[in-house]
Amino acid sequence: MCDVLSVSRSCYYAYRKACKAPENIAEQRITQQVVDAFTLHKQRYGVRRLLPELADQDLKIGRHKVGRILKEKGLKAIQPKSFVPRTTDSRHPYPISPNLLKDKAFPVKVDQVWVGDITYIPLKGGGWCFLAVWMDLFSRKVIGWQLLNNMREELVVQAFDKSWANRNAATGLIIHSDRGGQYAGNIFRKILTRHKALQSMSGTDNPYDNAFMESYFSRFKAELLRGGAFEGLEDARKEIFEYIETYYNPIRRHSSLGYISPMAFEQKMSYPQKKED
Secondary structure: OOOOOOOOHHHHHHHHHHOOOOHHHHHHHHHHHHHHHHHHOOOOOOHHHHHHHHHOOOOOOOHHHHHHHHHHOOOOOOOOOOOOOOOOOOOOOOOOOOOOOOOOOOOOOOOOEEEEEEEEEEEOOOOEEEEEEEEEOOOOOEEEEEEEOOOOHHHHHHHHHHHHHHOOOOOOOEEEEOOOHHHHOHHHHHHHHHOOOEEEEOOOOOHHHHHHHHHHHHHHHHHHHOOOOEOOHHHHHHHHHHHHHHHHOOOOOEHHHOOEOHHHHHHHOOOOOOOOO
16 A cells, blocks of 8 residues: 555655554644744844745744744744933034924835934944944935944945935935934035935934834844944945945845845836936
């Protein structure tokens, strides 16, 4: 009968001895598929993001079953700490731009609003470097960033120049940030004027006006740093490039985007990509 049914004798006797039903083999494969997906994303995906990931792999499975498998295997997704908004130091001689996002509807297409911020990146030995990021508010895609060993105005300028080179932004683009001197400086303002962009800044002592960037950095540090530090500036630049350009933008699923990546969301919304020269 084993020969007729193409079942190995060892498998048959193992079944008889352990009283394991054949469907348990399928269950083991499902469990392994869940574990593999969790491992692939380096503990960054919990149940909510694993579900569409597994669905794309043609695995039909419920959230409770995925949760049970993760619990049985002792697997727990990385959770960012609840961010505590920092108060921006606006004690500088430059003028403050109004908050153009206040009482304004959420953007309905790309390149309507870009949001930006700066965060500290720890280095081993107690040092720091500084990361400036610009994000398209509609698609959550990081469109430009720069990492330097200082947080002078050139940091946000270089990040913005990269962003502008990557996009097809038109006149009237809103550029939103906090009230930091890097964004209020003369050089950066002249660049915005040249591109006919509109500058917007958070309200007084209200970093929640830029909560999208605060939330991004909270997740960024939890998923990439995990409480650690980089060896040096070049090591940090390499790891950040890999995270943003090869994982966050093209792969990482966002709940606000229907659990697809920023790049997939832009493609879905038929964003006209910039043509090569």
